[in-house]
Amino acid sequence: MSRIRANLLLVLIALIWGSAFVAQSRGMEHIGPMLFTGVRFLIGALVVLPLAWLESRRLQAEQRGLVQGDGLKIIGLGSLLLLGAAMQQIGIVHTTVTNAGFLTALYVPLVPVLGYLLLRQLPHWSVWPGALACLVGAFLLSGAKELNIGVGDLWVMVSALPWALHVLMVGRVADRMAAPFTVACGQFLFCGLVALAWGLIFEDYSWAGLQAASWPILYTGVMSVGIAFTAQVVAQRYAHAADAAIILSSETLFAAGFGFVLMGDRLSPAGLLGCGLIFASMMAVQLLPMLGSLHSSWLARGNQAS
Template sequence: MSRVQANLLLIVIALIWGSAFVAQSHGMQHLGPMAFTGVRFLIGALMVAPLMWFEWRGLARKGRPLRRIDGAKIAGLGSLLLLGAAMQQIGIKSTTVTNAGFLTALYVPLVPVLGWLLWRHLPHWSVWPAALACLAGAFLLSGAERLTIGPGDLWVICSALPWAFHVVLVGRVADRMEAPFLVAGGQFAVCGLLALAWAMVYEPLSWAALEAAAWPLMYTGVMSVGVAFTAQVVAQRYAHAADAAIILSSETLFAALFGYYLMGDRLGPAGLLGCGLIFASMLAVQLIPALVMLHSSINSRLTQN
């Protein structure tokens, strides 16, 4: 898979996540945040299970079975996934969607910073202005004039750190193990089982509530987790983590579009400007490096001639 194909796949992932916003909102009317998180991630794990089995057998035939350290890495990714998803869901219950939309995007500038701190890996210079423009776009899109910081907002702010670590690590782990489906399904199972165990102890959980939230659970479990999160693992084997963070943040833009068509939401001038900034950021991280390389290649050929 080429870098361009990986980035296009990331855009599709962001579209799916944006479309799942309505389903998540409806599902939370019937279930607690940990119960909803646990069930939908277990549905996602079941979706990927056949691919996991084929990949496991393929690794065994090649004489490269997974080691304990590989299982520990997958469990670590699942724990990061749980922390990010759970804190975000808890925060959404006591804050506005407006605030949550902007505060979740705080992970975007964290990704290149973490990449530099952990591995001294400097991304292309275009990532830094694109990340700031993306953050500003999310701020405008969420309705900056209504932003206040409360307990729910703090939960969402805290969720940005595990989300950033997950984006930085997931492609790296999957690439080194050469087992994207085992990584994807394994982290779903860890996240789902831990969240559901917590919910069974601390949240009201009943069969009637699960039936009432069946369609939101199925949509988010199959599409948002089973399809989109698995595709993220595959795409990030070939895309730079900082680029991926910016492209995936367009989930906010797609959520606004689906809100426009499905819920009657309307954007003012600030919101439209925010959409434009996020879209421009997505284009910048893909086009600027390509144009710089093309310019260097042309100059090199002219010099040789």
């Protein structure tokens, strides 16, 4: 897969994730956040299970099956997924869809920082101002200018750390194992089982509540988890983690749009400025490296001609 196709796939993923914020919010009206998280990730695991099975058979035929330690890597990714999804889901109970969507973008500046500290990866220079622009955009939308950060906002903000680590590591693990569908299915299964067990033990629930939340659960399970998270594993094999983080942050733009149309959320002028900053950073991180490559190519051709 080319870099351009991987980036376009990441934009599609962001669109799906942005629309899922509305379903996540409505699902919370009937069941607890951990139960919701557990059921939707198990549905996502079922969606990708046939692809993982076919992939496993192909790898075995090529004598390239999983080796010792691969299972622990998948569990590690599943743990990061569980922490990020659970804290985000709890936060959505106490904040708006728009705020949750934008505050989730706080993981964007963390990805290049963690990438450099943990993996010594130095991204293109445009990632740093782009990540800062995303951070400022999220700050403007959160209302922090008036010190108006609620409990739900804090939960979503804290979820940025496991999200950042997941974005940083998922592509590396899937690429080394050459098994993106197996990685996706395994992490969904671990996340879903642990979250479901937690919800059944510590949250109030009823069959009527599960039925009332069935459509949000199905939508987020099939689209957000089964399709979008799996596509993320595939796309990030071919995209730099820092670039992917900024592109995926466009989910906040889509979340604001869906929140506006479906739930009546409204953005302040500061929030609109935050939208613009995140969108501009997403475009810059894609276009500036391309312009640099074109400039180098033109210089090389000029030297050859002379």
